[in-house]
Amino acid sequence: MLEWLFGRRKQLLKQEITAEEKSLLERAFWQAPHLTAPQREQLIRWVRVFISEKTWEGCNGVEITQSMQWSIAATAGMMVLAYPDWYFDKTATILVHPRPYRVRVDSAAVSNNPILGGEFHRAGETIYRGPVVLNWHDIQAAVASHNQGHHLVIHEFAHQLDMINGPAADGLPPLPGNVNEDSWRSQMRAEYEVARDMVGQGHNILMDDYGLTHESEFFAVASELYFQLPHELREYHPNVFKLLKQFYVIDMALTLGD
Ligand SMILES: [Zn+2]
Numbered sequence: 001m002l003e004w005l006f007g008r009r010k011q012l013l014k015q016e017i018t019a020e021e022k023s024l025l026e027r028a029f030w031q032a033p034h035l036t037a038p039q040r041e042q043l044i045r046w047v048r049v050f051i052s053e054k055t056w057e058g059c060n061g062v063e064i065t066q067s068m069q070w071s072i073a074a075t076a077g078m079m080v081l082a083y084p085d086w087y088f089d090k091t092a093t094i095l096v097h098p099r100p101y102r103v104r105v106d107s108a109a110v111s112n113n114p115i116l117g118g119e120f121h122r123a124g125e126t127i128y129r130g131p132v133v134l135n136w137h138d139i140q141a142a143v144a145s146h147n148q149g150h151h152l153v154i155h156e157f158a159h160q161l162d163m164i165n166g167p168a169a170d171g172l173p174p175l176p177g178n179v180n181e182d183s184w185r186s187q188m189r190a191e192y193e194v195a196r197d198m199v200g201q202g203h204n205i206l207m208d209d210y211g212l213t214h215e216s217e218f219f220a221v222a223s224e225l226y227f228q229l230p231h232e233l234r235e236y237h238p239n240v241f242k243l244l245k246q247f248y249v250i251d252m253a254l255t256l257g258d
Pocket of ligand 1: 159
């Protein structure tokens with residue numbers, strides 16, 4: 001099975017890049033023109049593999065189009081430009097709703113707490129070894145512009161990266177060998193606490209409130225800012241920017257023009 005998979009990957013990776021693929025990438029997301037030519041080529045090849053290996057399902061009437069696939073895949077691929085062999089292998093399926101969707105959460109499933117049960121609107125979610133669920137309405141604005149720092153695809157795939165080293169999303173992705181994990185984690189945790197304190201004292205901060213609900217959300221929301229508003233992240237949360245750069249390696253502030 002694996003041999004077949006790697007054989008197929010190899011074949012997809014070595015095919016010539018076509019003019020159509022170049023134009024699909026250009027239109028896939030707003031950061032594309034800022035990437036270097038080698039980064040764009042690497043990304044096109046990565047996107048081919050990603051699109052072909054995942055099962056794509058439209059929900060509630062969504063018809064999956066090629067440009068949707070390119071926007072989602074290229075955004076996820078931009079996040080792992082430094083790790084071109086990572087294809088989010090634990091994610092087999094991508095579900096796309098037209099807009100934020102309603103889910104029923106059974107209170108029995110959340111520790112029998114009736115307050116946590118009920119019906120909710122969700123923009124998306126990511127399930128360990130399960131699907132990544134997205135909605136096209138929220139993605140469109142984010143692939144066309146910085147969207148005030150929000151990006152559903154980056155958010156959900158950041159959770160996937162967080163879960164590479166274990167099923168619990170804890171805000172700690174696998175780090176490159178030259179980065180000290182304990183130090184990275186304690187600095188990120190300190191940033192999380194500082195941000196919570198600032199908001200607790202009534203200050204407005206760049207980081208969205210949702211990022212202050214859990215360390216894993218802090219990592220996901222900070223990742224959205226890293227790729228969507230890197231200059232602002234570097235200015236207002238410089239240490240968070242530095243820590244994320246150690247993980248993502250690609251310096252998005254430089255990429256988008258200093
Ligand atoms: Zn989240």
